[in-house]
Amino acid sequence: MAPDPSAVALLAELRHRGWSIGTAESLTGGLVAAALIDVSGASASMRGGIVAYDTRVKRDMLGVERDLLEAHGAVHPEVAQQMAEGVRRVLSVDGSPVDVGLSTTGIAGPGSPDGQPVGLVYLGVATPKGYAGRRRVYEGTRDEIRRQATGDVLALALEALVGATQE
């Protein structure tokens, strides 16, 4: 399997900047981290990731607010934002946060616990310049939904960085 083209371009951009990246994943469950690490030389920028599948891991490890989770559940744009910003802090080493934090939260199906549609996903990218989030509704199987979300959050990160360059 060839590496994801967005992952390749994103890692090249990160290396050019001397920036690091980390992931906070719910429904994609490690696929975003794996897509980055799939690129040879990823270790120059890829610090690591948190698979926060259980809602309590989102809360206790990533610092997503309890009230937010209780009011809206885990599939919400602010949860994606707090996950992406949280992982920048959580993967700090020697007091230095990760430069870019990616997040995914959504419903891969087959069922939906909260009555939200299967395929609803929020993607997030937090950088030192700010935050970019997207709402998506995917069609397909559980696997297809997760793979589309993985590709899209990598593309969103690339867009966020290239946009930041042009500022």
Add this chain to the structure above:
Amino acid sequence: MAPDPSAVALLAELRHRGWSIGTAESLTGGLVAAALIDVSGASASMRGGIVAYDTRVKRDMLGVERDLLEAHGAVHPEVAQQMAEGVRRVLSVDGSPVDVGLSTTGIAGPGSPDGQPVGLVYLGVATPKGYAGRRRVYEGTRDEIRRQATGDVLALALEALVGATQE
């Protein structure tokens, strides 16, 4: 892509016991967590995971000893053990550790930083009953090495649990 058969059987066994599982991954970089989450109903047991790609994440997040990492690097049987045991603690929620911690550390290539062979991998499974580790040397591409390690650590976990059942 069909779910990994070991992941399906492992999650069935975990659910039967009311046990949780978490992952601490280096070279597999999220593939083990993704293989578990690929199984419908994984949320009953799968708590989450840490992708500890950077050695400092192994140290700071998972509690792998600094002296061990400095003396032997990250590809070492004791590192695998400390990762598997560490993730049980790190993913605790409400004071309750994860029951089963899986770990992978090794060299996916193409190069090897420490002169150890490409394809050398240590796999670990920590449970309340103890620890089981394996050394493997895989052949193939970077992707093939990571996928073999993913399948084998899931199979090792299943073996460790079924063994524990028979005690």
